[in-house]
Amino acid sequence: MGTEAKGIPSPSVIPACINRVQVIISTRNRLADLRYTIDHCLELGLKSEQIMVTDDASTDATPKIIRQYYPDINLYINTTPQGYIRNRNAMMKSSTRDFILSLDDDSNLLSLADLSRAIQLLDSDNDYAVFSFGVIEQKEITSLSMVEEKREFYKNYIGCGHIIKKAVLDKIGYYREELVFYGEEIDFSIRCYQNGYKVVGISGLFVQHRVDRKEREHQLKANVSRGEYSVLWRSSFSVSNTLLKIVMYYPLSLLPFYLIRSLLGQFYFYHIKRNQGRSYWKGLRRWLRMYSYGWQERKPFSVEEFRSWSRLPLYVTHQLTTH
Template identity: 35%
Template sequence: MDGDFSILITTFNRLADLRCTLTSLEKFLKDGVQIIICDDASTDGTSAFVRENYPEIKLLVNPVNKGLIYSRNRLLESTETLYAISLDDDANFLSDEVLQNAASHFANHSKCAVIACKIYWGMQPPPHICTEKETKRVQGFVGCGHIWKMEAWRNIPNYPEWFVFYGEEEFASFQLFKKGWEVNYVPRIVVHHRVEIKDRKNNKDYQQRLRRSIRSGWYLYILFYPWKVIPRRFAYTLWMQFKLKVFVGDLKAATAILQAVLDIVLNFPRLLRNSNRLNMSEFKDFKNLLKSRIYS
């Protein structure tokens, strides 16, 4: 069973985080699980560290920075196992028997394309880990901790690299839905994402992240939503961004929103070419699914 899984990690200039993650994964290496890392042109010695300390890891190196989504595509295209575990470089498992639980779930749910893990956000792990057993079909999954059935990955288009950051999981979820695949939330597989969400607003890349987050949502509307529902949803999300951010004094948000609108205009022909629109019946069925779960 161990040979059925690969663990995929993309990283860029976060060697300290990666060290912690790889330490947590050493037991998987000892059991013969292949780990593949894509170093997206780091300048902090990441590749040298991996080669020196983990020669058994398969290392891919981008000669220039290509972005998260490009790197994830490259990792998945390099995977030869039945299943691929995708982890962020600042994430680790909190639960035991990860492979056993994943293999069992895929064996018993033939339409499951992606296992969405239970993910806890925070610098410190939770005081108690509740690994409930009930699984649920959901709309989508989160990038920092999920498990692909590679047969399903090869059945849909690659992640859209022109999104750059944000939205690729939702893109895949829509494509999977159109093909009859499912995303299942499996809370007995628990991931710790070692990041404090509240601190991101103070980071220097806040405006860039917000711009990409907003535009990815609008990209997905144009790619997948029925035309008749797009104007109302676009207007509502635009209003909410102004109401919750700009009108309370977040001027960076105002700039990010305007940049996102411009991105829509510039990429509109590409969005039309790549659309795979749901009809109204499909749209209602998709919206009736539970929203993507993270930690419950």
């Protein structure tokens, strides 16, 4: 397909760069999903010592089972929920490897060759900070249609499948733990952009996110108001962190417009469309409490920088057909 001419590594050789990868997974009460993901990593040829797992105070038997069946992986156990952002930071900071592959407990790579090509591309340019995989949201994949491969740059990446250079984290800082839940990817992507780094991907390289959205929504609604990880808890952070992003990074002349648009848009989405008014008001109160923090941390785009960044595609721009 002439991938070398486009600056895309060839899939023909899987080099030793795989040994430079650290896999990190934050989990809570998803033992079966987690075991599938770990087993899949090992089946691809990754070593146990390359895998880090943080159990975020699961109430099931996750820590015991993981210790029993995977004694050589790096397992960290929280006694109280800390949130996946803090968990990922702790694992990334403790890693001594060059590249951090972050997976959800219910996501997996499709091949080791895909990982190798992603690492080679990241390693080919000092300005490449994050590799963004495309995501297939299906529990089972029987076959895939061919996708024309090309290198693309994005304004963001998806949390369930991406790779970050450790050197970039050490230089510009790790995830913003004040966010707690949601919004860390776009925040880090903006900081990358402002420091001259890029989020890059190859259309055609994917991770599988083994999720049935209808089933997941049903599970979350059944846990709508039970504290950490409930749908109320999750959605409230989405509201507050979206508004916080605007305060921290958007140009002053554009700030009123985008704040009003976000407030109205999220009110419609949560309060009217999804009947989750409590999430909206809880998130709004949290944003008001954090407004001074956002202003203190404010490092806005210039108007021209903002326009240039806004023109980038959000994630992957192509479509994939599964059969």
